[in-house]
Amino acid sequence: MLLEASEVGFRYGTGQWVLRGVSIAVRAGEVVGVIGPSGCGKTTLGRILAGYERPHEGSVTLDGSALPAAGYHPVQLVFQHPEKAVNPRWRMRKTLAESGGTDDALLTALGIQEEWQGRWPNELSGGELQRFCVARALRPQTRFLIADEMTAMLDAITQAQIWRVVLDYAREHEMGVLVVSHEKNLLNRLCGRVVDLTQFR
Structure with a gap:
């Protein structure tokens, strides 16, 4: 499977x-x-690769076809600021259920405690909330994950735990991952190759 942006403007x-x-x-x-x-x-x-925005030039395809307009999207995006990605009027259990639910093994691997699921988003720290956003994105239907500065606001221990889970999941499920960051050391550690966007200017 291939996720491709071609001459996007x-x-x-x-x-x-x-x-x-x-x-x-x-x-x-x-x-x-x-x-x-x-x-x-x-x-x-x-955002364009995940279908949140449409390019004015060029195209984005998944195995040569346009991204789907309905149903569970095969390209999931995890934002830098998790508080902007969840409904503040939903408890975390409902947030997980809305995405189709997540298996207990994954929640445990991400360090999500059972009691957290009954809390409101504003009752969780940024690191705790981001764990939920990652869990919500890692579904069997997800073929590609876009991680946009996903752990930039988190402490080193939380960063390491989340990335370990994501990379293990990607290997097990043959999921592609695009890591968006300004931290060169992080990208060199995680990625097989790195694309510098300034080359297109």
Whole structure:
């Protein structure tokens, strides 16, 4: 399976192009990094690949076909700020159930305690909340994961635990991972190859 962006261009309104002529591909089971300075379009590219935005130029395909418009999306995006990705009016148990639920082994691996599932999002720390966002994204139907600065706001121990679970899951399920970050050392540690977005400018 292949997730591919070909000659993608994007801009907000009539402003300057955020992305122009960007081509990148991620294969099943592959871990690819995307690096670049702030404002170079890393987050926008992640949103386009996950179907949150449509490119103004070029295309995004999954095995040569357009991304699906309905049903569970095979490309899942985990944001840097988890509090913006969950419904503040739902307890965490409902948030998990809305995504189809998650197996207990995965919750345990991510360090999610049973009691946390009965809490509201504002009753959890950023690290605890991000664990739920990762668990929600790691479903059997997920073929590709876009991790947009996913652990940038977390302490080193939490970062290591989450990445260990994600990479183990990716290997076991042949899931492709695109790691978006400005931290070169992190990308070199996690990824088989790294794409610098500044090469497309």
